[in-house]
Amino acid sequence: MNQLEKMTHNIRNPTSRKKLLLILSGSLICIGWAAEVIWDSALLFNTFMIVSTLVAGLEIVRRAWQGLRNRHTNIELLVTIAATGGIVIGVYWEAAAVTFLFLLGGWLEARTMSNTRNTLRELINMAPDTATVLEDGNRREIPAREVEKGMLVLVKPGAKIPVDGVVKSGTTSVDESAITGEPIPAEKQSGAEVFAGTINKNGSIQVRAAKAGGDTTLAKIIQRVEEAQEEKAPTQRFIERFARWYTPGIVGLSIISYLWTWDLELALTLLVIGCPGALVISTPISVISGIGNAAKKGILIKGGDYLENAGKVSAVALDKTGTLTQGKPKVTEYIYLQREKVKADIGKSNPKKDEVSVVSATDLENGNIPDELVDLLYWAGIAESASEHPLAEAILSETPKSLHLPEPNYFTSHTGLGIEALHEGKQILVGSAKFLTHQGIFIGDSFTGQLDKLASNGHTTVLVARNNRLVGGIAISDPIRPEAREMIKRLRKNGINRIVMLTGDAGPAAHSIARDVEINEVYGGMLPDQKNDIIQNIQKEGENVAMIGDGINDAPALATADIGIAMGAAGTDVAIETADIALMSDKLMNIPQALKISKLTLRNIHQNVVIALVTVAALLAGVFMGSVHMAAGMLIHELSVMAVILNGMRLRWV
Amino acid sequence: MKTILRSHELSCPSCVNNIESSLNQAEGVTEATVHFATGRIEITHDADTIAADELQEMVQKTGYETTISKF
Numbered sequence: 001m002n003q004l005e006k007m008t009h010n011i012r013n014p015t016s017r018k019k020l021l022l023i024l025s026g027s028l029i030c031i032g033w034a035a036e037v038i039w040d041s042a043l044l045f046n047t048f049m050i051v052s053t054l055v056a057g058l059e060i061v062r063r064a065w066q067g068l069r070n071r072h073t074n075i076e077l078l079v080t081i082a083a084t085g086g087i088v089i090g091v092y093w094e095a096a097a098v099t100f101l102f103l104l105g106g107w108l109e110a111r112t113m114s115n116t117r118n119t120l121r122e123l124i125n126m127a128p129d130t131a132t133v134l135e136d137g138n139r140r141e142i143p144a145r146e147v148e149k150g151m152l153v154l155v156k157p158g159a160k161i162p163v164d165g166v167v168k169s170g171t172t173s174v175d176e177s178a179i180t181g182e183p184i185p186a187e188k189q190s191g192a193e194v195f196a197g198t199i200n201k202n203g204s205i206q207v208r209a210a211k212a213g214g215d216t217t218l219a220k221i222i223q224r225v226e227e228a229q230e231e232k233a234p235t236q237r238f239i240e241r242f243a244r245w246y247t248p249g250i251v252g253l254s255i256i257s258y259l260w261t262w263d264l265e266l267a268l269t270l271l272v273i274g275c276p277g278a279l280v281i282s283t284p285i286s287v288i289s290g291i292g293n294a295a296k297k298g299i300l301i302k303g304g305d306y307l308e309n310a311g312k313v314s315a316v317a318l319d320k321t322g323t324l325t326q327g328k329p330k331v332t333e334y335i336y337l338q339r340e341k342v343k344a345d346i347g348k349s350n351p352k353k354d355e356v357s358v359v360s361a362t363d364l365e366n367g368n369i370p371d372e373l374v375d376l377l378y379w380a381g382i383a384e385s386a387s388e389h390p391l392a393e394a395i396l397s398e399t400p401k402s403l404h405l406p407e408p409n410y411f412t413s414h415t416g417l418g419i420e421a422l423h424e425g426k427q428i429l430v431g432s433a434k435f436l437t438h439q440g441i442f443i444g445d446s447f448t449g450q451l452d453k454l455a456s457n458g459h460t461t462v463l464v465a466r467n468n469r470l471v472g473g474i475a476i477s478d479p480i481r482p483e484a485r486e487m488i489k490r491l492r493k494n495g496i497n498r499i500v501m502l503t504g505d506a507g508p509a510a511h512s513i514a515r516d517v518e519i520n521e522v523y524g525g526m527l528p529d530q531k532n533d534i535i536q537n538i539q540k541e542g543e544n545v546a547m548i549g550d551g552i553n554d555a556p557a558l559a560t561a562d563i564g565i566a567m568g569a570a571g572t573d574v575a576i577e578t579a580d581i582a583l584m585s586d587k588l589m590n591i592p593q594a595l596k597i598s599k600l601t602l603r604n605i606h607q608n609v610v611i612a613l614v615t616v617a618a619l620l621a622g623v624f625m626g627s628v629h630m631a632a633g634m635l636i637h638e639l640s641v642m643a644v645i646l647n648g649m650r651l652r653w654v
Numbered sequence: 655m656k657t658i659l660r661s662h663e664l665s666c667p668s669c670v671n672n673i674e675s676s677l678n679q680a681e682g683v684t685e686a687t688v689h690f691a692t693g694r695i696e697i698t699h700d701a702d703t704i705a706a707d708e709l710q711e712m713v714q715k716t717g718y719e720t721t722i723s724k725f
Contacts, residue, residue: 012714014663014714014717014719015663018717063672063716066672066676066715067671070671072671072672072675074672106665109665110664112665113663113693114662117662117692117693121660121662124723229691229692230689230691230692275666277666280666281665281667284667284690287691
């Protein structure tokens with residue numbers, strides 16, 4: 001590229017053109033001042049100021065003209081009139097300063113705004129442009145959006161995954177922070193779901209494509225975030241109504257004050273401050289920053305409206321299963337009858353002296369499993385391997401891998417009570433204490449005592465008997481998420497005093513979990529529409545309620561609440577659609593975080609509106625008292641716009 | 655056809671009107687919407703009459719740098 005081409009390119013590119021004009025007009029002003037100070041030459045000073053005004057004014061006039069052609073009176077037109085008027089009445093320095101500051105302000109604001117919009121640009125860039133597809137053993141590189149459902153995509157270590165799909169072969173760990181905001185990589189193997197825009201860390205994998213291009217979860221998130229940022233918050237709508245009258249009002253005021261005082265400079269100064277810049281930008285800048293920052297953490301806030309509502313939340317209602325708990329039943333405790341080892345030469349257990357012991361599953365993770373327990377898991381496993389009950393899965397996943405479970409010869413299920421199986425002539429019974437008692441199995445007092453204790457702590461215990469004799473029991477519960485307690489504490493610390501638990505679970509588990517996480521208002525045995533009623537009652541008591549659930553069976557309550565927050569929304573479109581705030585991961589701490597970001601954003605908007613209004617009031621007062629002239633007016637105006645933008649940008653680091 | 659342009663520099667909501675009307679008056683453009691908050695510019699247009707890079711050029715002329723985006 002030769003010099004001339006480079007120059008024309010620079011002039012055609014808006015950013016470099018603005019920079020060029022800025023440097024030029026700025027230097028002219030400096031030379032003008034130097035001429036004034038060194039040679040005391042008013043002529044040189046005025047000439048340089050006029051030239052500088054023309055240089056900077058060129059861009060402004062061009063845009064004013066463009067606006068006029070589109071039948072818009074814009075701020076550039078006001079500045080053009082003011083600067084022209086300034087030259088006519090001979091205040092050259094003021095005219096030069098006004099045009100220069102206007103350009104400088106615009107340039108700085110564009111740069112900082114661009115910075116604010118960065119978060120989303122990063123997300124968009126997470127999606128790779130091309131994908132390597134495997135067809136009959138051949139590799140072919142195609143644009144990522146053209147990958148079709150069912151195609152096999154190869155993803156090398158270190159590469160970004162180009163589509164949503166399921167791992168067909170290979171194992172690796174994947175950095176899913178673009179989707180979930182979770183920085184710790186997730187382990188993926190055959191059968192695991194992967195998302196476009198996540199990073200394959202260390203293994204080569206083949207992915208069976210499910211969605212590509214604009215249908216991927218990443219694209220949906222980006223689309224959601226953008227819609228959210230574009231949706232106007234109530235404050236913003238109010239401000240925009242105000243701003244629509246502000247500019248014509250100032251122009252009118254300028255004309256009236258000229259007719260009243262015949263002071264042209266006063267009238268022109270009013271025109272300079274006529275742009276409602278800081279005011280119109282006050283709300284959107286906070287909303288963009290707040291929503292953008294939340295999105296980066298895996299918190300999808302669906303719009304300015306919700307941001308304002310979430311900032312006002314005073315009560316929180318939580319679902320239990322899948323929200324406070326992990327939503328997957330797990331074996332937590334074992335009860336077994338310890339065989340007292342009588343002398344080695346006899347080597348036989350003595351059932352008469354059985355002693356009841358309880359051991360928790362976590363204690364066994366690293367230690368040796370006692371023989372009695374292996375026995376318990378073995379017999380329970382044989383019977384459960386034929387069952388499809390949800391608890392069966394929990395029990396079978398605990399069976400040691402070395403233990404081979406044979407198929408039972410006979411199996412029958414007593415619905416709602418338990419199961420019965422036959423293996424090598426031995427009868428196995430697995431079920432509730434009531435079921436076993438009914439089948440004539442003797443359960444001792446100390447064993448029953450342990451059962452009651454476990455039940456009151458929210459466990460469901462499955463008992464196992466072999467050949468009419470009790471072997472032991474397996475206690476199962478849906479474990480609380482480790483950070484649940486801390487999360488509730490944080491909510492209270494953030495000023496939310498009323499925390500309610502709503503659950504479909506009618507048993508003692510609900511109360512035991514509520515006790516553990518320190519929630520004292522519990523509604524158990526709730527159907528979805530009953531949850532809805534509770535939310536409405538709390539609202540009637542004057543609270544702003546946030547409901548937190550898993551998005552599917554809590555849908556009505558999520559919709560009724562002032563703010564519906566859905567958990568673990570990555571990959572489930574329903575949750576993203578129905579909730580006002582969708583948390584992409586299962587990280588509970590994102591709940592207080594989401595409410596905190598909302599609150600801070602709301603506060604930020606209010607601060608910005610105050611900054612803008614105070615500036616306008618101060619400028620108007622200053623102009624009429626005669627202490628603010630054109631240059632100062634423009635400077636203060638541009639400073640207030642910058643102050644508002646910078647204040648909004650603080651939200652990026654919350 | 656629909657083209658998405660992005661300009662990260664929009665700094666004053668009033669320029670939105672300017673860009674919008676410039677685009678809407680161009681031949682071959684059915685509808686143009688400028689979203690200030692995100693800087694996203696959605697244009698529905700007839701690709702034979704006016705191409706994406708010509709649209710980009712038009713926005714540049716109003717004083718804002720812009721790029722053509724994949725979504």
